[in-house]
Amino acid sequence: MRFIGRKSELSKLDAEYNRDSSFVVIYGRRRVGKTTLIKEFLKEKTAFYFLATEELESQSMKRLAGVVARTTKNTLLQKAVFTDWVDLFQVIADYKPEEKKVLVIDEFPYLVKTNSAFPSILQNVWDEILKDSNVMLILSGSFISMMQKHALSYDSPLYGRRTAQMRLAPLPFTDIYAVQKMPFDQAVEQYAVTGGIPKYLEFFEDGRPLEEQLKDTVLSKSGFLYEEPNFLLKSESVTAVNYFSIIKTIADGNHKLGKIAGILGQETSSLTPYLSTLLDLGFIEKRTPITKKNPEKSRKGLYFIADNFIRFWFRYVYPYKGELELDNMQIVLDEMHKDFREKFVAFVYEDICKTIFVELCRNEEITFTPSRSGSYWLNDFDGDTEIDVVSVDHQNKRVFAGECKYHAKPVDAQVYFALKEKVNNATEIRKAFPGYEVIYGVFSKSGFTQRMLDIAKESADILLVNEDHLV
Numbered sequence: 395m396r397f398i399g400r401k402s403e404l405s406k407l408d409a410e411y412n413r414d415s416s417f418v419v420i421y422g423r424r425r426v427g428k429t430t431l432i433k434e435f436l437k438e439k440t441a442f443y444f445l446a447t448e449e450l451e452s453q454s455m456k457r458l459a460g461v462v463a464r465t466t467k468n469t470l471l472q473k474a475v476f477t478d479w480v481d482l483f484q485v486i487a488d489y490k491p492e493e494k495k496v497l498v499i500d501e502f503p504y505l506v507k508t509n510s511a512f513p514s515i516l517q518n519v520w521d522e523i524l525k526d527s528n529v530m531l532i533l534s535g536s537f538i539s540m541m542q543k544h545a546l547s548y549d550s551p552l553y554g555r556r557t558a559q560m561r562l563a564p565l566p567f568t569d570i571y572a573v574q575k576m577p578f579d580q581a582v583e584q585y586a587v588t589g590g591i592p593k594y595l596e597f598f599e600d601g602r603p604l605e606e607q608l609k610d611t612v613l614s615k616s617g618f619l620y621e622e623p624n625f626l627l628k629s630e631s632v633t634a635v636n637y638f639s640i641i642k643t644i645a646d647g648n649h650k651l652g653k654i655a656g657i658l659g660q661e662t663s664s665l666t667p668y669l670s671t672l673l674d675l676g677f678i679e680k681r682t683p684i685t686k687k688n689p690e691k692s693r694k695g696l697y698f699i700a701d702n703f704i705r706f707w708f709r710y711v712y713p714y715k716g717e718l719e720l721d722n723m724q725i726v727l728d729e730m731h732k733d734f735r736e737k738f739v740a741f742v743y744e745d746i747c748k749t750i751f752v753e754l755c756r757n758e759e760i761t762f763t764p765s766r767s768g769s770y771w772l773n774d775f776d777g778d779t780e781i782d783v784v785s786v787d788h789q790n791k792r793v794f795a796g797e798c799k800y801h802a803k804p805v806d807a808q809v810y811f812a813l814k815e816k817v818n819n820a821t822e823i824r825k826a827f828p829g830y831e832v833i834y835g836v837f838s839k840s841g842f843t844q845r846m847l848d849i850a851k852e853s854a855d856i857l858l859v860n861e862d863h864l865v
């Protein structure tokens with residue numbers, strides 16, 4: 395698969411590279427593409443790339459010595475025995491190529507697992523040896539909880555050393571679609587399952603129908619992704635039954651704290667610690683209406699699963715594990731035929747529309763500088779008050795309100811009228827953004843009726859967006 399996207403991440407790394415001394419922490423969920431991003435960045439640079447693994451410390455030092463020997467082309471080092479990290483890092487500091495050198499410690503948490511003093515050792519090495527040796531240090535790792543604890547937190551010896559940190563997010567739909575050679579709806583359905591995780595994309599590249607690929611990769615007991623969420627949750631040591639039950643309840647479409655607690659027969663207060671761990675790890679997210687000034691404190695926050703693949707797995711695989719163990723995949727396919735497109739994919743399409751809108755703004759296809767983007771609802775996430783995409787441009791005093799339709803038929807003007815009415819009834823939007831001009835957007839997978847197109851031609855305040863963006 396050719397390298398996709400990551401423009402802003404690469405330019406952030408370039409900016410760090412151009413500083414006198416830089417210390418960058420990169421972290422993110424398994425399979426999101428950290429190593430690939432780093433390797434792309436290292437192209438044409440003098441680099442010491444060390445991938446830590448679960449092995450004895452002496453073996454790690456031996457391998458790093460090998461890396462140093464190769465980069466410095468000093469074969470004597472290959473045979474040297476190092477018993478102290480400081481000596482190894484000193485060799486790196488003493489190596490003086492013309493351009494800046496980059497030292498990468500990938501999967502840094504493994505070194506901490508083998509030697510809990512490693513963050514202190516590295517802090518010392520950075521302060522005393524590396525900082526002034528024209529080096530860029532990159533620490534990378536997948537265990538989000540360990541990266542937060544040992545590389546980022548206030549309690550870590552490394553606190554205060556980093557010059558930048560990057561939590562790598564999945565690839566946005568628009569970057570993937572730009573390089574894919576497939577119809578828009580096929581790409582959307584695939585993204586609804588893979589969620590922009592490049593490793594997952596690799597399994598869905600052979601052009602066969604999605605169901606066939608799902609059977610091989612996700613629904614078959616020997617499929618690579620059959621147990622994936624177990625693996626992801628275990629990596630972060632969140633294996634308790636409570637975590638599974640919470641994710642499953644949210645995957646079933648329950649988003650309010652009270653409702654989730656009610657279904658699980660628990661007090662809301664007893665769920666809070668579990669939710670906050672899942673939030674920290676990025677498995678779930680809390681969304682609040684765009685009109686709330688303090689999203690952190692808002693009681694209107696709703697919980698959603700943040701990762702498409704995890705949502706898919708808990709919705710269509712987890713409940714049928716018993717049947718799948720007996721190779722009965724049909725039950726899952728039948729379940730998918732009921733609501734995969736209409737509900738599951740339609741929900742993901744709303745997020746995709748948000749990304750498309752950001753791209754329209756970035757490409758200056760519309761004059762809008764988003765200050766905040768999200769959605770709006772009054773009490774619950776229902777069709778009556780919910781506005782799928784809402785973005786605010788404080789600079790130009792404009793609000794964008796968009797409705798997304800993942801329907802098989804062209805969207806008619808009725809949808810636009812209903813959206814206008816919803817915005818008119820949303821007194822909270824008018825209160826939060828008084829006097830702001832409203833721009834209406836209708837996103838459609840299957841185009842628009844002639845009536846809708848004619849109305850849009852006459853009005854400056856409507857944007858019609860399909861897969862080719864603005865119509």
Ligand SMILES: Nc1ncnc2c1ncn2[C@@H]1O[C@H](COP(=O)(O)OP(=O)(O)OP(=O)(O)O)[C@@H](O)[C@H]1O
Pocket residue numbers: 395396397398399400422423424425426427428429430431535536591592593594596
């Ligand atoms: N930007 C990208 N474009 C294309 N393919 C990518 C991209 N990023 C990652 N990949 C592919 O996805 C797979 C996983 O990527 P990578 O190993 O970099 O992830 P990671 O975050 O380091 O994973 P882990 O934490 O599980 O080791 C690789 O096979 C890689 O080829």
